[in-house]
Amino acid sequence: MSVGTSSTPPSTTEAAAPPVRVIRRDGSGSPFDPGKISVAMTKAFLAVEGDGAASSSRVHHVVAELTGQVEASLLRHAGAEPTLHIEHIQDMVELALMRAGHHKVARAYVLYREERARARAAERPGPARQDIRVRAGDGTVAPLDWERVTRVVAEAVAGLPGTSAEPVLTEVRRSLYDGITADELSLAQVMAARTLVEREPAYSSVSARLLLDRLRGEALGHLAGGPRQANQAEMAERYPAYFRDYVRHAVGLELLSPELTTFDLDRIAAALRPERDLDFGFLGLQTLYDRYFLHEHGVRFELPQAFFMRVAMGLALREDDREARAIEFYELLSSFDFMASTPTLFNSGTTRPQLSSCFLTTVDDNLDAIFRSYRNNALLAKYSGGLGNDWTPVRGLGAHIKGTNGRSQGVVPFLKIANDTAVAVNQGGKRKGAACAYLETWHIDIEEFLDLRKNTGDERRRTHDMNTANWVPDEFLRRVEADGEWTLFSPDEVPDLHDLYGTAFAERYRAYEAAAARGEIAVFRTVRAVDLWRRMLTMLFETGHPWITFKDPCNLRSPQQHAGVVHSSNLCTEITLNTSADEVAVCNLGSVNLARHVTADGLDTGRLRRTVRTAVRMLDNVLDINYYTIPEARRSNLRHRPIGLGVMGYQDALFTLGLPVASDEAVEFADRSMEHLSYHAIAASADLAAERGRYESFDGSLWSRGILPIDSLRLLAGAREGDGLDVDTSTTLDWDTLRERVRTAGMRNSNVLAIAPTATISNICGVGQSIEPLYRNLFVKSNMSGDFTVVNPHLVASLKERGLWDEVMVSDLKYFDGSLGEIDRVPADLKRLYATAFEVDSRWLVDAASRRQKWIDQAQSLNLYLASPSGRKLDELYRHAWRKGLKTTYYLRTQAATHVEKSTLRGTDGKLNAVPVAPAAPSPSPEPAACRVDDPGCEACQ
Template sequence: MIRAQTEWIVTKRGGRTASFDASLIGRAISNAFRAELNLADNQPLDDEIRMEIPEMVESVANEIASAASSDAGIEVEKIQDVVEMMLMRRGHYRIARRYIVYRADRAKLRALRASTDLADESDTIKSTTPRFHVILTDGTKTPFDEARILARLSDACRGLEGDCSAEALLEEVMRSIFDGISVEELYRAMILAARTRIERDPAYDTVASRLMLKIIYNDALGNAPSDVNELNQLYVDRFPQFLSDGIEAKRLTPDLHKYDLNRIALALKPERDHLFQYLGLQAIFDRYLLHIDGRRIETPQYFWMRVSMGLAIQEAGDVTGRAIEFYNILSTFRFTSATPTLFNSATLHPQLSSCYLSTVDDDLDHIFKCVADNAKLSKWAGGLGNDWTQIRATNSHISGTNGQSQGVIPFLKVVNDTAVAVNQGGKRKGAVCSYLETWHMDVEEFLDLRKNTGDDRRRTHDMHTANWIPDLFMRRVREDAEWTLFSPNDVPDLHDLYGQAFEQRYAEYEKMTETGELKLFRRISAVELWRKMLTRLFETGHPWITWKDPSNLRSPQDHAGVVHSSNLCTEILLNTSRNETAVCNLGSVNLKLHIVDGQLDLGMLEETVRTAMRMLDNVIDINYYPTAEARNSNTRHRPVGLGLMGFQDALLAQGISYASMQAVEFADASMEAISYFAILASSELARERGRYESYTGSKWDRGLLPIDTLDLHEKERGVPIEVDRQTRLDWQVVRDSIAQNGMRNSNVMAIAPTATISTIIGVSQSIEPSYKHLYVKSNLSGEFTQVNLLLVDDLKALGLWDADMLEALKYYDGSVTEIDRIPDDLKARYLTAFEVEPKWTIECAAHRQKWIDMGQSLNLYLAEPSGKKLHDMYMLAWERGLKTTYYLRTLAATQVEKSTVDVNKFGIQPRWMKNASASGDIQVERTAATLVTPGESCNLDGDCEACQ
């Protein structure tokens, strides 16, 4: 039993005394447990801990009873020492450590507040006169006001008090305070305090977003009023000044004055700022909002309206009405333009296009012209794809000098270094992908370009590479036949041939090697070369696997040239030549937002796609073209690439698992609808604005839609493409419209990665399955804890979201499949990318591909890679008629140390600790485990995004 507490006198700091109160010890111990277990303030401790705490309090009380002097009492520091020792004796070493940290933090708070009374070490917050000062933006000092910070945090937590604590956030902020802290540093401390708690409860994401908006409003509006009506009025009043400031600073075009600015300002919807999640706000703040001398002059809605005005600037008729129409689609997140458009719309240099593709001729002048073009295009935020197949191979004869060529590799080193030297407008790193056909004699050295070993003068560590593979090679692999490598100057027509024409000519060249007509060649096993391609892909992530024949045989523009490569992200498939640098203008539909009451809302989707196609078509005429070849190609063919994002979220909104036939059927149906509305919209634009210049003779003109070309490809390949051809919509309407009006755009669809724009609007990336449900994302804006909000909502609905669930998610690396508490149906819906069998990703992509006139940026995930699995996966992708693939992502042999998780609590070995062995017909030369995760290897903005 504890002696009567009134007999003990506790000596406080500063000499004040008070009666001993055992409840304060219990509170301090509880706080230490909560901090260590990462519990929210309103979450209870588990029963075992709650039952043990009274025992610990009694143990402490009985120990200090003998030490307490009836005259002098006992010092508070001595009580805390006893608490530490008691925790360690009971085996709670980590809790004891947390308690020590807690004491140190409390000491810092006392110093900050210069207080002599902290209410017996309780958590009560009291405002006192501080000894610290804040440096204002004009350089003046003002006393630090704790009450003001608490008021701002309370305002950010309004309506979320059940999940968020302003007082707890203040405690975190106080730990970062120092004398002379700037206002900006103080604001960042508040946001950081909210960010670090997002993993406890996603409601803190809303808090961080509100705090971020305050910073933006202070910058752009000069004030951040809490009153909604006052803010709305300020939004309207400041808009003309925003435009004037931007024009005066030469950041905006003076042509914006042509709009009815009063009508534009009244159309702004400030409440839509709250549609952003925190990471989206941080992304646009860091890289998208216009600034003058570091001060942002745009709010989020000014940003969307500025983009909309830039896209409508050459519209005929009601230009203001069109801008408002575009704004209502963009600001509600139904559709988002690609990053170059968001960067540069309505500026003096409106380079709005995403991707540039070029073919390099076997001519020294043209080689270095293309390198210079790369620099110009990269400067204005363009992602680059270069076809290098025409460059003669190593040791081939140079007639002009009577010497021997060094091949293509040295030139690719120059391309690599140019991409590093010239970044994308100072906003993200330059990036280029070089393509080479599989029959080129330098292909084996090309495969080694990304290796970390060997002659560094023949390595390109910063450049992407991709194989451009004919169907004939894939059939030779299946047949275990030989493959012949040539120098392009000896077989110049192979570059422009595809399908059966390529196969016939290739066979003729092979016969010429037998007769001695061709001297420079090399024969190798197709299987051996395929093995090396997959091995390098596994080891280095490059070269990517892309296919020449489906890209050409299904191209609408087969009458006007040849597709020689894809782009930086492998979704754009356009003709290129010496005189034409292909250009593509991208944007993506937010598929998640078009799921209403568990179904795809076709009416909303049609409206979104029609407006999106108009915006994309406008880009072509507004665009600033860094090279004449780019202008020539884009204005002649007018290609656009409408894609999608949020596919995984759309599945979850319908209760569908990615690993299911339901997902494949939804991929098919949703892409058919997008294709239907996009093609129809382009045809309607042709009626209004005229057909694109090279329309005559195209597949459109010949009555062939993307769905029709699958049979053409199958016939040329000679191998069945096992994808059904079913349709759900009345395509005769589209066919009739094209027959009557033609098409405004040569190409209309391509699915880009959308890494950054999906982050901005807070949906899952492109067509990707969820990477993990809890992870840290790194990009140029910093590191951010990402929690799957949909999963948290479902767990909360079942009463399962608590500290134990959070700890389990950490232990299992963001996977739910091994957490026993989670129901099986939820586990099936929330499989992560490495838990979805690759066949499902490929089947979904194949059923989309039949509707798409270009391609898809398709990442493939393999949790336990082996040679056989890699072979089977890429062979299935080819057999299903896919045109391209993108990154191969595999898991590392080890994962991050679980330093904040009690691993002994789980008692089983998670899958990430199990070793995978490589086996099968094709053995992988595994020198080191490879982990390619979102945020690596793209050389852009840390988001694995190129064209976006």
């Protein structure tokens, strides 16, 4: 079934185009022939369907169509001097078969290739060809130093069970050709290891170490502070000198703040841990390389430990003993115990240290305010801020405009402009710009708002790039449950509804309904509440938007209700802070890696306490060091000093503990782990208040009255009059002592807890994001750095223990979309432990979130999953979330929208998926995937 080579020229290539050559495994070349692809596919169909497939018009048509797809994809990435490797061509054939749904055929093809690979491996490969020359960046040519390649690969596999150098070197040999560039040679080593990752997840670490070798050469050569190359042992000695050169060079380029040179750099450099460079998986290091490390004209000169120390120094600038605190912060970051959010990692220590993650604004009902909001969005997004905009005050369609005596077009045309602003200002060119518009359920334009993400209709009234969310008051859910009517108003006629919540809102809303019935309100419409609710859920299923978030729990449990109103959440629905025309709320985020704080025996509470106390100090420092792009954000941040400490690696922690997500024990662990995190975070903020002073608006807050997040549940229960709230209130720690400490010492921060998505920083740490269940045990993840194979290492370890991990298991996991459910030989206990997100009833996720929410003063980004969605299931799930006291929900992910990409996975990883084995033009970075209902890792927020 070999494909793609022939002794005859390709029939489909135009005469004017350069010939496409195929590099064979022995390094020889031949012209590309798509006819070979057709033959290989036909043989694969014959192997599955028998001899009749050869004469089947259906098979003939399918093969012709898939061959065209493969050829087009290959030629699109072939480069200016088109060259393809035989392995890459075969990878694309497998991928095309899987994507087209011909899974049995693809499986047969995979097994055939594995059989041929074993046969080739049995023939001991000879030494690398002696005639291979390597072309350096300056054009000079030198013989291939195969001994160094061997040393680097051997070092990369050292200490990693299940890996060895020989299969990597075998793959590298296949990529060699005379005149290969030094860059291509280093990339070929990385790719060689990546082809093995689906069989053994530890090869992800091997790939990372090989990428690290490439990065070291790039950084050391750029700084010209000694030899251009260094292995890990040599780098341990060179790191301190390199670090000092790196800081001075970056300051000279005006990338880093000159203040960093005033640190005792010898003391700082001596604290670096070079060995921690080896702790990365490939996805984590590639993400840092592509998007985080400092560079000069594209050449990276920031190594991982320098990166973490730079961030730590930037956060310690205002500390008394800056060096000691920087080292303390560095220890937390470089160990992956805690990770600051992406804007902090991007910008800490730089000349523009915009360290905050998300910003929440309220848009007033006048043109000056509306267009000022666009300007603010642009300035906030420029330095990596995500946006949450409250648009409820803007008058609705048909409302009277006093200044012109005309009629309003409503809020939707203004949302279209906000959408385009987010696209134009794409977070400083580093990641996709992102914003979320919130609208309250009683707004007269709510039905048009629900349609904003539809793919049909008037494009002038669509926002395909902007997220949307419903801001739902409890009164609406009561009407839904009672099958009552619901009245829609224009906010210019009912202006106080925007600032009311709980019982006060319900009473005033009913008064406005009575006024409308008397003819005292001009613009209103009455609908059946259940019909509107069903339409909200229908749009959520069909477009992924608007999300469902709950106004009353966010306000009734807000510690800052004395100082304003929560009018919306943020881009990712975990922030619940007050906004007004004068104040833009700011969320300053970081996440504890829960996977690093558990053992098989349970939660390591001592380690968690130490991590949380340092993390809260780091986040509080963000507030004073931060570069504020608009005065409203500075005013709000310094007055209230909110931070949002969250968690990630929750699913990894459950694997370590052996607890299935769908179990009472997992729900209990969610409760107890969050209780400890909440306790220590609140205590740390109280201690900072004693050291540095209370936040300005502390007096009158729930904190000042001794009401902690666990206590605020009774405020919500009171507003619901004992009905519609089903929340566990159990506790295990000494909360009475902490209440008194908070009451007397105060709080340094108005808010301290929020669970963000962590889609990017969890990749850096090599753990599952946020509180998410496992998406798949094996899949291809796409982000701005490219496509990456993700294999669950916990599952692989468990299968190895049972003697079940082999090539057939790999093939079955691909065939069944990374699920164990249909694989008969996997024991039931492993199927339950490693159940994927769509195999878990989302009520378990809601129950666990409810137990967390009682400890959190803000909210949590909670995705919900439905494998077979229906109107009834959606209705039950979201009413369950409301009754369980959740403040917000995030994406609804449904399997009906799309299945995970089925792939051979080989050759699809990162920007290396089109690694040239001969000269080729560089491939452009893939466009980041938009936030979608089926997107397993939106990265706009973290």
